[in-house]
Structures are given as structure tokens and as C-alpha cells.
Amino acid sequence: MIRLLIADDHPVVRAGLRALFATEPDLDVVAEAATGEQAVEQSRAGVDIVLMDLQFGHGMQGAEATRRIREDPGAPYVLVLTNYDTDADILGAVEAGAAGYLLKDAPPVELIAAVRAAARGESALAPTVAGRLEARQNSSGETLTTREAEVLSLVADGRSNRDIAKSLFLSEATVKSHLVHIFTKLQVSSRTAAVASARDRGYIRPA
Amino acid sequence: MIRLLIADDHPVVRAGLRALFATEPDLDVVAEAATGEQAVEQSRAGVDIVLMDLQFGHGMQGAEATRRIREDPGAPYVLVLTNYDTDADILGAVEAGAAGYLLKDAPPVELIAAVRAAARGESALAPTVAGRLEARQNSSGETLTTREAEVLSLVADGRSNRDIAKSLFLSEATVKSHLVHIFTKLQVSSRTAAVASARDRGYIRPA
DNA sequence: CGGCACCTCGAACTAACGATGGATGCCGGA
DNA sequence: TCCGGCATCCATCGTTAGTTCGAGGTGCCG
Numbered sequence A, B: 001m002i003r004l005l006i007a008d009d010h011p012v013v014r015a016g017l018r019a020l021f022a023t024e025p026d027l028d029v030v031a032e033a034a035t036g037e038q039a040v041e042q043s044r045a046g047v048d049i050v051l052m053d054l055q056f057g058h059g060m061q062g063a064e065a066t067r068r069i070r071e072d073p074g075a076p077y078v079l080v081l082t083n084y085d086t087d088a089d090i091l092g093a094v095e096a097g098a099a100g101y102l103l104k105d106a107p108p109v110e111l112i113a114a115v116r117a118a119a120r121g122e123s124a125l126a127p128t129v130a131g132r133l134e135a136r137q138n139s140s141g142e143t144l145t146t147r148e149a150e151v152l153s154l155v156a157d158g159r160s161n162r163d164i165a166k167s168l169f170l171s172e173a174t175v176k177s178h179l180v181h182i183f184t185k186l187q188v189s190s191r192t193a194a195v196a197s198a199r200d201r202g203y204i205r206p207a
Numbered sequence C: 001c002g003g004c005a006c007c008t009c010g011a012a013c014t015a016a017c018g019a020t021g022g023a024t025g026c027c028g029g030a
Numbered sequence D: 001t002c003c004g005g006c007a008t009c010c011a012t013c014g015t016t017a018g019t020t021c022g023a024g025g026t027g028c029c030g
Helices: A011-022 A036-042 A062-071 A088-095 A108-119 A127-137 A146-156 A161-168 A172-186 A191-201 B011-022 B036-042 B062-071 B088-095 B108-119 B127-138 B146-156 B161-168 B172-186 B191-201
Strands: A002-007 A027-033 A049-053 A077-082 A100-103 B002-007 B027-033 B049-053 B077-082 B100-103
Touching (some): A002 A011, A002 A108, A011 A027, A011 A108, A011 B011, A049 A062, A108 B011, A146 A161, A146 A191, A191 B146, A191 B191, B002 B108, B011 B027, B027 B108, B036 B062, B049 B062, B062 B077, B062 B088, B088 B100, B161 B172
Parallel strands (some): A002 A027, A002 A049, A077 A100, B002 B027, B002 B049
């Protein structure tokens, strides 16, 4: 018997997952959580697998909750649940200790199979994500430094170079310098293209 | 007895809604649709209320499907279902004839109440949306024309003015002209800020 | 210690952008 | 019918952005 915790802020999704797993005799949903905090709490109450949504409306997000849960030795496996497989947080969640991730629009059989696989301790990473993880580790030139990401996020807000310089207590020249590096890494040649590319790659929050 | 059609591309969501309504004796889910096309088709088979997701992975989107369904006289009422209440398509859907809209993270009781209200022919618009509809009609300056939206979406992809001009078979001056109008309506003064603002307001697809 | 990666800044130059102000034709609503 | 909004077009000019050099500072790690 595999004991499940469902963590999602959508009541409808929780009900759907519950209904889905109800048809499987070896799967038992023993708890639900509507926030990241609740998920961390409930995960300690004898659970084998946590189905963790990445996006929560308020408070702690799924990736952080995953990290907290996996801190404990003998903690349950965490399967991350997300809407888009381009989600940047997937990488964060996997690095935080998630055993795999699932797309919400995946067919039910896949969801169930993934849960069983996770319960056996197997990792369930889609090729897309696995590849992205490799890419992040190999081609080190592609990842932005924290400072560059900081600049880029301000650019994405529509701020000007001068504006950004003031906010970060830099000279405008430094901001431009960072931008040159960002453009090179992202293989673009304008700030708006950089923002577009960064959104594609998940470097920037969509909402 | 209220006969429901659930149109959503997520099996999990469909199962969740089905489970939800199963507890109500006067509500009966008689059909499901995973695409916009299916929804239009199924809506003709003796349905009272259609629960219509706005986002479909492929093919016809919810707003368009709503329009098609409501074309017929005596067509079922359509309740739009969406993740974010900032979604630009909500307005489109309501204009297409939706009787109301629901947030997927709304508590189950609200969903059920909204369905019953819609079945009685009542309109169920959240104040947020109702206000936005007014705003759209009153301050006409806020909405972008189709051409402006077209330009803006290319800007959001990181294209240059010259590039956009070529794509749309315009002169660069015309593109700039459109941009001036866009900036004015969005109350910004740069293309990146315009993109940021447009994303906030839901003028641009997040993915 | 000597790289190496990162962050910082400057200066001068080119290209792109945005502001301003004006102009035409077209169409639908008052 | 006339007016207003839309789409289209154009030129000029100041500002911003992006490029290309350069260089100094830090901290980390083998």
C-alpha cells in the first residue's frame, strides 16, 4: 500500500487526483495540503509519496517545500506536479530533491505509473528535463551569474540602464557590461530578445 | 436535474470536477470534452451547462469554442473556467456569450453555486471582471487595436522595429507609430516596459 | 602563488529607439 | 452626411542602447 499526500492549492485538482488514485487498490491518499507550509507539515505523518504542485497562490512555493521535506532523512519521495514542462522551477525542485516531475495534463495512467515508480525509489524524469539538467551542468557558459540574473530581471520589468544602475548602485557602464555578457550567453542582441529568451528558458518568472 | 458538459484538456481537472459534482444530486455530468472542437460537438447533445476551460493545449481555444456554442439559439449556457482571473481571454469569452466565469482555485461550494445560478439563467461575474468589462467599454483608450497587439507581440519576441516592419510589410515609421500608441495606452515609455505591462494585463500569452 | 571567474568602471563610437508633428485614405456610427 | 477612430505613411532630432576597447578590484581554488 502506497500512502500519498496531495499538495495543491486547487481543490478541483486535489479532488481529481484523489478520484484518480481511488481506482487503484494499492494507492491510498492519506492527506491533502492546500499550501506549501501544510505540505511540509503533513509530510511527516507517515507518507510514502508526496505529489507536490509547484505553484501555490500564497506563501511557500513547491520547490522550497520540497527542499524542506527532503531535509529529513527517511523523508517521503516527492513527485513534482506542474502545468508546463518549461517551468523553471522544475530544475529547482529536482535539485531540491524531487524524485521526478509530472505534467498535469498527462494521461492518468502515466501519473499512476510514475507514483508506483517513485515508490520503488526510481527516478522519473522526462527526457526534456533530464537533458536540461545536463545542459545546465555541462555548458557552464549558458548559465547566468546571480548578478546578471538580477540585472536581467530588472530589464524584464522595463527599466532603463540608468534606472537599473541607480537601483543596484552601479555605474551605467557596468550595467551595459552585464548586458553584453547576458546577450552573449543567451545568443541574442537586444534587451527585449534577452527577456524573451530568458522567459523561454525559464530564467524569469512568468507571473 | 442539471446536465453538465465538462470541457478541459486536463484529465485530472475533469476527474476533479466530476467528483465534485457527483456529491450533488441535482447535478449530472453527462459528457466530457478534451478539446475545444469536442466541446462544440458535445454541447449539442442535450446539455444544460457547459463548463469551459479557456486554455487548451491544441486547437480551438475556449473563447472561440464558446462563441461557436452560443451561436445556436437555445444553446446551453457556458461557464468559463480559468486559472487566473487576470486572463485576457475572460473578456473575450464573456463577449462571446459566456454566462460567467469561475476560477479553478475557487472553493467547491462556489463552483456548485455558480452552476446552479447559471442554470437559472443568472449571470455570475466576479466584481473584478465586471469592472474590467466596464473599463473596457468606458475608457476606450485602454484596449489595443488588433494591429497594435500584433506589433506588440512581435516586440515581445525581441524583434527590432525594422524586423517587424518587414514581417508585417510596413515601413519602420509605421511600426514606430504603432508603438507610440501602444506606449500611450499602456502608459509606459519603452518597448520592454510595454511588454512587461502587457504581460501583466494579459494582453500577451505567457507561454 | 598564479590563474580564473566575477564584478566593477570608463570612454568613444554606431545603431537603434522614442518623441514630435504632420499627412492620407478608409470605414462605421451618430 | 460628417466626424472620429483606425491604419498607414513620412521626416527630423535628441536620447538610449549596444559595441568595442580597455583596465582594476575581489575572492576562490589548485
